[in-house]
Amino acid sequence: MKRVGDGLGIFCKDKVISSAYVPNHLVADVKKAYGRTITYRQAWIGCNRGVEHSRGSSEDSYQYLVGYSHMLEKHNPGTFTRIESDDGDVFKYYFMAIGVCLEGFKTYARPAFAVDGTHLTGEHQGMLLSAVGFDGNENIFPFAFGIVDSENNDACAWFMGELYNALGEDYCTNPDLLIITDRSIPLTNAIEEKFNNA
Known part of the structure; x- marks a missing residue:
């Protein structure tokens, strides 16, 4: 066959x-x-x-992720990408925030964003985490994405840490910052740990 x-x-x-x-x-x-x-x-x-x-093959595409991330950062100023792998150099987590989206969010959107995840189905399972803001017309403004194995404490802490790094300390320590979530325990714990002023 x-x-x-x-x-x-x-x-x-x-x-x-x-x-x-x-x-x-x-x-x-x-x-x-x-x-x-x-x-x-x-x-x-x-x-x-x-x-x-x-x-x-989809398995082979993981080896291109480093080059893809490098090209994103090279051709899109301000883009922030991170790849996390385990001890055996096997893909674990991925974070991406395109520079113009980050800048647009930080400059023109109110200091509030929502974080949530959805299950990835198919051959390679996991979770897609995303951070979205709201523009002046109340439209959703996505600005950061992460692929993790599941919505667990380690994965959510890693994602929120990378989101903190992408947004920068000045933005993240704003006392008016509001973060909305579905109250999942791992996300709530990660927000309290990384964004303790929000």
Whole structure:
């Protein structure tokens, strides 16, 4: 099955770039090109292999994170990124705040922001944490994001520490600063530890 999937992946690698190309299209293309019928499962595996052939695997993409972060910081002044890995040099946490978003938030938004997380589903699970402010029109203004393994004390403390570093001490020690959260215990603990004036 692996060789069939690899062969089908090579056959369809230029087509799967479009999200409109689904396994049923591959079944029809193989029938038209070779007069052979393949199962939907074979086509599904082939489409996944095609994505890997054209874009690389999701596991391989972690090795590009350092270079991606470097380019973000180089071409977007004020951008703040951090990568945390464990002792075995395996990805653990990621933090990103784009410079113009940080500057826009600190300069034009009121000193209040919300922090929350959502579960990442799929092959690689974890949590996406985000910090969002509110602009003058009461619209949401996202300015910082983090990917962590779960909403636990260590991950939330790390995220809030990096958020503190990104915003700067002058901003974070403002006595008028308001931080909104869903009252999750790890986030609340991290806010009390890192933003003790808020």
